Amino acid sequence: MEVTSRFSGWTEDTARDYVVIVVDDDAAVRDAVSGLFASIGLQVVQHTTAEALLAAPMPDRPSCIVLDISLDGLSGMDLQAQLREDGIHTPIVFLSGVGDVPMTVMAMKRGAINFIAKPFREQELLDAVFEALHLDSQRRADLERTAALRIGFASLTPRERDAMTLLARGLSNKEVAEALEISPATVKTYRAQTMKKMQARTFAELVTMARALGLVRAAPD
The missing domain is CATH 1.10.10.10 (Winged helix-like DNA-binding domain superfamily/Winged helix DNA-binding domain)
Known part of the structure; x- marks a missing residue:
């Protein structure tokens, strides 16, 4: 599969340094999305519910969450709010088959990277994920620099x-x-x-x- 990316930090050789967390209760969609990312070498973690994600440790590498907005139990929007409350700033790309404009606006205001309607084009989803991974890489690098500055200041x-x-x-x-x-x-x-x-x-x-x-x-x- 030919993949294009504006994310300069990503190459096929370094793809496994990045993690995509897929949360969707539709097995067919979850497997298709996960297979797309795995096919270009990205590490993939799957969850069927928001609760399962919250119970699992977050990756210690640059990562993003591809999240279905309509989940059984805790919804995708609820999960986004809970992660923010917990101080977890992993970028989120929303997927939805029923999303409307107000829902999209709310998700973006809360910090979502993108909101993609099903069915989606593969390159559209990959672009959104590359952007999210790039942002998380920058965020982690900034945190490391700040930590080093605090050590120096101390x-x-x-x-x-x-x-x-x-x-x-x-x-x-x-x-x-x-x-x-x-x-x-x-x-x-x-x-x-x-x-x-x-x-x-x-x-x-x-x-x-x-x-x-x-x-x-x-x-x-």
Whole structure:
């Protein structure tokens, strides 16, 4: 099967690094959808109910959920809401044979990546899944970067943290020195030590790190 994708992170060699979770109580649809993903090398996990998904561990790799909106028991929309409440942000692609415009709008407002009506074109579904996997890859990478930044920030002394915060907010060395009641030379030392510990190559990069840590608000456009 020839597959096209705008997802640069996906290749046939790396496909098994990604997981697609298929939740549908129609065995024929579930098997067809799962077979489509498996045919291009993606890992597939199947569930017949929303409750089964909630009871199972979530993959620790980039993943997405292909979810039938009309399920016995907990509905697809209910599952979406429960996952959000549980702090699980795995992207969702909805499938529906009965979906209408209001339902689509609600699903998208709640963060669904796409809403595809049955019967669907294979490439349409694959495009939506590739987009979802790409977004989850980015989300996980962002979380890893933030975790690394927090480790670096934790390694700073209290004074270095204060100096980093004030410098990132745009204060001059003199202003930081006055605020912390230290000398400008000491501020320069803190700045150099902070950049080294945070592995920031430039001061601009250190400011970006401070924003990612929530120490500084980004300037409005």
